[in-house]
Amino acid sequence: MKIFDTINIREADKVTILNQGLTSFQLMERAANEVFLWIKKHRPDKETTFHVFCGQGNNGGDGLVVARLLHEANYPVWVDIVAQAGTPTPDFEAALQKVKEADMECNLNANYTYEKDKLVYIDALFGTGLSRDLHPEVVKVIERINACDGKVLSIDVPSGMFMDKTTAVAVESHVVLTFQFPKLAFYLPGNSRFINKIAILDIGLDKDYIANTPTSYYLSDCPSILHRYRPVSRFAHKGTQGHALIIGGSYGKMGAVVLAAKAALKSGCGLVTAYIPKCGYDIMQTAFPEAMALTEGQEHITKIGFDMQPKAIGIGPGIGQHEETQQALHDFLKLNNTPLVVDADALNILSYNKEWLPLLPENTIMTPHPKELERLMGSWNNDFDRLEKMKAFASAHNLILVAKDAHTMVVHGGTVHINTSGNAALATGGTGDTLTGIITGLLAQGYNAVDAAIFGVHLHGLTADVAVEHTGMQAFTASDVVTYMGKAYLHIEAELHKK
Ligand SMILES: NC(=O)C1=CN([C@@H]2O[C@H](COP(=O)(O)OP(=O)(O)OC[C@H]3O[C@@H](n4cnc5c(N)ncnc54)[C@H](O)[C@@H]3O)[C@@H](O)[C@H]2O)[C@@H](O)CC1
């Protein structure tokens, strides 16, 4: 799904108005009606009081239309218009006129009469048009909303959130009902406290404009990753499903390579070989009998060489940073042309030896967590700066960056795919190793590198989404990524058959 910036969203509005023969107020009414229908579906009881806070731009106009529709449907509604939140737009004025005609409680001076129970706040102070810092009075309103017990529904955007720069103060919303497109700012780590759930409402914007307008940002939700999925052929055998090689492990860190190897096999590849130091031989053969094992070095890897021809290689889980291992990595990279996934200490070794980066095959996939990312490409000033630096780094080295976070981002060329699957259960040791295994396993099966990264990240998150119902959040472990991979695939198959 495409993520557009504010300029493209405005353009999409204009094109829609023109092509569908609408007025801009009719589009506002259509958008607000979608919000109203969502509320009616999710809040059918009519005892809830809706307290609508409106600014005076078009977001405030949306708020007024929603308030009127709720009133007409016999919900109790209060409206406060906040004078310092924008200057009235023509569509806001039109919406206000209709509110007045509907004879509703509408508080033009905004003296904020709060009720205690059964309260839902509708946040319509600012939308995508916020362009400068908030007036102190608006900050006060937002702080009061955030301090209250009621549920907060934000229309389009949590008010106060900037679309293209760092946000200091914004509404902490429970659900953002956003129009047509997900917004980039929703998925940035610095904005996490303002966002809980996001519902994307289709307001019928021009389909051709959406399809034909390029963007750098995409959301990877389940429907949009389906075209990257390669179901297993009826004629498959272990030879056609690909052979993955996982290189890693050192004394005390064998679990990482066991997890990665298991995840590679469970992702669907035909064969997995683990290349490990001798101290890990018994561990690997016992913990994971399906894997073949090659050993070299006693407690850490001192050389990397093998006769087999894997389809893909994942390197790094548990490998450590011993000097001999560093040299072994360098010598391996000089000779290797096989598609590669680099993780953990292999990434750290590369961070200390950036002159080795040109040795990586084109489209090598790197899977750094935030600290590893910083070591690789330097620090960033804010989330937007981080995005620019990731795009520059991936392009400069012809790499695919998988920047792990609550919303993992897959960056290649100038394009960023933001993942939506997964949950906080994944914040536990070893889940990164399973991601390396999954992506390596997919590469081995013949997925191209971009598909392997985007689909693999989604699949990995999905294991946690399907697992938590059974494991709970706290008790989920990296081994559960492996255990629930089958269920995650079944979920994807079910989505595929819905189409
Ligand atoms: N296609 C869509 O997405 C649609 C969007 N609509 C709504 O229109 C909104 C955008 O409307 P606007 O562009 O009017 O912008 P907003 O309603 O977000 O309000 C910003 C207004 O206040 C001014 N302003 C900016 N920063 C300010 C500040 N710190 N203090 C005071 N005033 C400030 C701006 O000049 C602008 O007029 C969307 O978020 C959405 O809610 C809908 O009405 C129709 C369809």
Ligand SMILES: [K+]
């Ligand atoms: K809003």
